[in-house]
Amino acid sequence: MHLILAEVAGGxxxxxxxxxxxxxxxxxxxxLRRLNQSYSIAYILCGILVGPHGLKVxxxxDLIRELGELGVILLMFFIGTEIRLPIERRQVGLPLFGMVTQLLLCGxxxxxxGNVLNWTVSVKWLMTFILSLSSSAIIYPYLTQHNEQxxxxxxxxxxxxxxxxxxxxxMLVTLRLLGQDQLAWPELASIGLGVGLTAVLIREISRRPQLKLPAADLIRxxxxxxxxxxxxxCFGMAWIxxxxxxxxxxxxxxAGIIINRSGSTRWLERSLLPFRVFFLALFFVAVGLQINLAFLRENGWLIGLLVLIILLVNSLLNMLVFRALGVSWRDSVYAGALLSQLGEFSIVLGLTAYQLGLIDNYLYHITLSVVALSMLLTTVWIEIIRGFLFRTRTASPERGQSTEMHERENSG
Structure with missing residues (x-):
């Protein structure tokens, strides 16, 4: 009887x-919608409030950890469903050059x-990866909201x-390899097989305009x-x-990429849409649940300084990348601000590195706090840069499009 009551109380x-x-x-x-802020910011704040370091709801x-792991899997799945792998090389060239240049500059x-702080090689790789990734979940809605997509x-x-x-x-594969001090031959062969199958799968998906799931007509x-x-x-491929x-x-x-490129994408995306909204929210809530407010208070000056440095440095590096791609200076500064924050994949990489033992608990919480805070502040940072750049600009035919870019498109 007591056991039943305990289970009911727990439920x-x-x-x-x-x-x-x-x-x-x-x-x-x-x-936050009244303030034109991203919903993901609301989810992170909610996690902080209801977590063990907030209202203790x-x-x-164990539940928080499992929610975080489940959220990561589903986040990656739904991001994959939004990936539109380009088929033609001309669609890849400039973005790929920009991404690689950004990665090299971050490195x-x-x-x-890292040399000044005596970081290990593994930590240097991890930080390079984390700093080179921005938030699609924040920037895509922001561009859409301002008619810039x-x-x-x-x-x-x-x-x-x-x-x-x-x-x-x-990046995930590299961290997995770095996290294994001494790989036995069976483990090394297994990882090599996984990498090879992934590469073949991506190549086949990229070459085919459409994939068809088995028995798709039966469940349409x-x-x-x-x-x-x-x-x-989703879960089957994660297990594999x-x-x-x-x-x-x-x-x-x-799995998400396969769903996107399948002939069943339309009906499957409609069916999974409610799950996408809920579980993407769950991922960001789980991030907030893991943020330790006491840790933030104790290390607030360091975390705040790191966030400011990252926003400034990432803005500068991305500005140089866009300038190298032939974008005007003003648009380059604006684009640098757009990609200045750290993203959801940075959280995934940090969690993976922590689970593999590449970083300790302190560095993991520093990373988590910095990534989350940069995401919370990113729209404020963008609006500051936007207001500074376009404060003297007259109304343009399309809001959010700079004068140089608009004139260049008209002349074209």
Whole structure:
């Protein structure tokens, strides 16, 4: 009897936490929407408020960890469903050059700082990866909100974000290799097989204009089966890549890409849309749940300084990248601000490195706090740069499109 009561009480505790979490999410989203802020910011704030270091609504450490791992898998899956792998080389050239240049510049900056701070080679690789990735979840909605997604600058920016998302695959594999001090031959062969299969799969997906899922016609009008097909692909491929010694996030990401390129994309995306909204929110809530407010207070000056440095340095590096791509100075400064923050893949890489033992608990929480705070402040930072750049600009035919870019498109 006591056991039954305990289970009921535990269930009610989780239910109470979910109700409060959803209510807070709703209130924060409504508030931040009036301020034209990204919903992901509301989700992170909600996680901080309901977590063990806030209102203590959700305090179960195992539950929080499992929510975070589940959120990572589903985040990668739904990002994969949005990936539009280019087929023609002309669609890849400039964004790929921009992403690689940005990665190299970040690597040089990290090498200089890492030598001063005596970082290990593994930490240098990790920090290079983390600093080179921006937030698609924040920037895509921001560009859409300001009618910039179809401009030349907006298309180039989203192209670089796409290349960053794809680059996360070899980054995860590299961390997995760095996290193994001494790999036995079976483990090395398993990882090599996983990498090879992933490369072949990406090549085949890129070469084919469309993929068709087996028995797609049989489940086209069956909503329940559509959901289970999508979830089976997501968790099934995550399990396979984990079994091969790679990351579960990698498998989920590849499953999302397959869904996107399949002939069943339209009906499957409609069926999974509610899950996408909820589980993407869950990922950011899980990030907020792991942020330790006491840790933030104790290390606030360091975290704040790091966030400021990252916003400034990333803005500068990305400005140079866009300038090298032939974009005007003013548009380059604006694009640098757009890509100045760290992104959701940075969190995934930090968590992976922590699980592999590449970084300790202190450095993990520093990384988590800096990434989350940069995401929280990114729209404020962009608006500051935007206001400075365009304060003397007269109204243009399309809001958010700089004068130089607009004139260049008209002349073309």
């Amino acid at each position: 009610l505790s989780v239910l109470n936490g979910l109700v409060i979490m959803v209510l807070l999410n709703l209130l924060l989203v409504l508030f 959700l305090t179960n450490a 040089v900056a990290v090498a200089v700082v 179809t401009t030349a600058l907006g298309q180039l920016t989203t192209g670089i974000l796409l290349m960053q998302d794809v680059a996360a695959i070899p 009008n069956d909503h329940d089966l559509q959901v289970f097909v999508g979830m089976l692909l 890549t984990n079994w091969l010694g790679l990351s579960t996030a990698l498998g989920a990401f590849m």
